[in-house]
Amino acid sequence: MTFNEIEVEILGLIEKDSRLPIETIAKMVNKSTDEVTEIIRKFEDLKVIVEYNTIVNWRKVDGHEGVTAMIDVKVTPKRGVGFDEIAERIYRYPEVKSVYLMSGAYDLSVVIEGRSMSEVGNFVSEKLSTLDSVLSTTTHFVMKKYKHDGTIFDYGEDDKRIVVSP
Amino acid sequence: MSINNRTQYLSKTVSNLKPSGIRRFFDLAANMEGVISLGVGEPDFVTSWAVREACILSLEQGHTSYTANAGLIELRKEISSYLNRTFSVDYSPTTEILVTVGASQALDLALRAIIDPGDEIIIVEPTFVSYGPLVTLAGGVPVPIHTNSEDEFKLKPEQIEKVVTSRTKAIIICSPNNPTGSVLTKEELVEISKIIKKHNLLVISDEIYAELSYDQKYTSFASIDGMFDQTILISGFSKGFAMTGWRLGFVCAPTELLQAMLKIHQYAMMCAPTMAQFAAIEALKGGMQDVENMKKSYRQRRNYFINSLTEIGLTCYSPGGAFYAFPSIEKSGMSSEQFAEALLLEERVAVVPGNVFGESGEGFVRASYASSIEHLQEAIKRMKRFMEKHS
Numbered sequence: 001m002t003f004n005e006i007e008v009e010i011l012g013l014i015e016k017d018s019r020l021p022i023e024t025i026a027k028m029v030n031k032s033t034d035e036v037t038e039i040i041r042k043f044e045d046l047k048v049i050v051e052y053n054t055i056v057n058w059r060k061v062d063g064h065e066g067v068t069a070m071i072d073v074k075v076t077p078k079r080g081v082g083f084d085e086i087a088e089r090i091y092r093y094p095e096v097k098s099v100y101l102m103s104g105a106y107d108l109s110v111v112i113e114g115r116s117m118s119e120v121g122n123f124v125s126e127k128l129s130t131l132d133s134v135l136s137t138t139t140h141f142v143m144k145k146y147k148h149d150g151t152i153f154d155y156g157e158d159d160k161r162i163v164v165s166p
Numbered sequence: 167m168s169i170n171n172r173t174q175y176l177s178k179t180v181s182n183l184k185p186s187g188i189r190r191f192f193d194l195a196a197n198m199e200g201v202i203s204l205g206v207g208e209p210d211f212v213t214s215w216a217v218r219e220a221c222i223l224s225l226e227q228g229h230t231s232y233t234a235n236a237g238l239i240e241l242r243k244e245i246s247s248y249l250n251r252t253f254s255v256d257y258s259p260t261t262e263i264l265v266t267v268g269a270s271q272a273l274d275l276a277l278r279a280i281i282d283p284g285d286e287i288i289i290v291e292p293t294f295v296s297y298g299p300l301v302t303l304a305g306g307v308p309v310p311i312h313t314n315s316e317d318e319f320k321l322k323p324e325q326i327e328k329v330v331t332s333r334t335k336a337i338i339i340c341s342p343n344n345p346t347g348s349v350l351t352k353e354e355l356v357e358i359s360k361i362i363k364k365h366n367l368l369v370i371s372d373e374i375y376a377e378l379s380y381d382q383k384y385t386s387f388a389s390i391d392g393m394f395d396q397t398i399l400i401s402g403f404s405k406g407f408a409m410t411g412w413r414l415g416f417v418c419a420p421t422e423l424l425q426a427m428l429k430i431h432q433y434a435m436m437c438a439p440t441m442a443q444f445a446a447i448e449a450l451k452g453g454m455q456d457v458e459n460m461k462k463s464y465r466q467r468r469n470y471f472i473n474s475l476t477e478i479g480l481t482c483y484s485p486g487g488a489f490y491a492f493p494s495i496e497k498s499g500m501s502s503e504q505f506a507e508a509l510l511l512e513e514r515v516a517v518v519p520g521n522v523f524g525e526s527g528e529g530f531v532r533a534s535y536a537s538s539i540e541h542l543q544e545a546i547k548r549m550k551r552f553m554e555k556h557s
Contacts, residue, residue, distance in 0.1 A: 013466070021543075027469055029469065030473070157212060162192065162196070162206070164188055164191045164192040164196075164206065164518060165206055165207040166186065166188050166207050166294065166295045166296065
């Protein structure tokens with residue numbers, strides 16, 4: 001799908017901050033609010049804008065810290081459907097946050113979020129490893145999130161400029 | 167010793183020099199809480215990480231000695247190739263480029279190299295605050311030209327004609343302009359070049375905001391037909407590359423002019439800071455995408471800011487470059503100083519009164535949009551409330 005420059009620009013603005021008011025976006029790209037609303041609706045209809053999410057630092061919410069694991073999965077691809085079928089069987093589980101087909105030493109990269117290490121462990125041993133096509137899994141637990149999807153957690157770079165300058 | 171006795175040592179030139187009007191505003195705003203400052207003449211971006219990292223690496227490797235007077239040859243080569251590919255001007259890295267301590271030092275060198283006592287230098291008002299004083303300090307006489315908002319504060323060739331005398335040596339042109347944000351088009355520069363040719367003047371072209379031209383491809387004055395020999399091109403890393411604190415600029419000119427500046431530079435400065443020069447090499451080699459990204463963000467914020475200012479009664483032409491809006495405050499019925507002071511005290515938004523930039527800036531204020539969109543939205547909210555109260 002091809003879009004014009006302004007449309008792509010609007011997409012970039014929303015990706016960075018989905019709460020930016022329509023009126024502000026309209027002024028930033030020199031369009032009317034109606035035009036911008038229309039463009040955004042088009043992106044939503046076409047599923048170019050898939051969803052509006054919020055990045056939450058759950059580590060700061062007591063009792064909800066949770067654990068994230070990245071699992072390298074080796075699988076046997078199937079004739080006709082390749083990796084797609086096994087990928088689908090994995091991504092249907094709600095605890096699976098993302099699934100990517102990778103080049104290199106393993107095939108699928110699976111990101112899991114759970115309440116505890118044992119919960120993630122159970123998922124891997126009982127659900128993931130037992131799938132027919134899965135040959136092996138290697139699980140890496142995330143110990144600390146520094147930066148996620150372009151956002152640095154706990155980033156306090158305040159304005160260091162003097163208030164008035166020539 | 168009384169104050170009078172102490173000041174007897176000062177030169178008359180310096181005693182008579184007026185302190186910058188910006189200073190007073192700085193003192194007023196600096197100690198206030200919760201101020202949104204649109205009074206800042208520098209990018210809100212921090213220098214990109216790769217550039218900072220290059221500086222750190224140079225320190226780790228022990229590059230802590232002087233460089234050649236003209237600057238690291240590797241940096242001069244990068245500057246030469248950058249100017250060539252970006253603005254189609256051709257300067258030799260060995261004889262026509264000098265790395266300076268900010269564009270400010272470049273400007274000082276250029277003026278000191280060309281001025282004999284009493285020489286006149288034309289300055290376009292509203293003007294960057296340093297031009298006049300630097301001319302005076304070099305022994306010259308600043309001669310102002312007043313531009314106005316109807317012309318989007320653009321210099322007209324006939325205005326030069328009106329002030330030229332037998333003592334006129336040069337004119338300082340700054341485009342994109344601080345404080346007005348106005349940009350001269352190629353066609354306008356060509357028209358100006360005809361008068362320059364006719365009177366055999368020198369142009370000191372301050373192109374520090376060249377990277378921040380939003381509506382048209384930037385034209386360097388040195389690239390105008392026949393103008394190479396009569397141009398001193400000044401630029402630097404402060405604005406486009408978000409490197410104000412590094413104090414790194416450069417000046418380019420035909421050999422004879424540049425070597426004269428180099429003579430002053432070698433006695434008065436030796437060389438620009440070595441670590442900043444290493445950082446600048448990285449900025450030119452790998453930092454152009456960051457420059458593009460920052461430029462895009464400034465353009466979006468400019469559009470938002472200008473549209474919003476106009477909506478709340480602070481009429482403003484759309485500035486083509488830099489990161490300043492220069493709206494008229496006529497509706498408020500106040501002077502520039504009154505407006506800026508009242509806006510600061512009542513709504514805690516800092517802008518710079520236009521008269522600081524010369525007479526023709528009266529009736530305007532300079533508001534920088536080099537601030538996050540969140541801050542700009544809040545500033546507009548406060549300014550709207552202010553305008554509703556005062557018009």
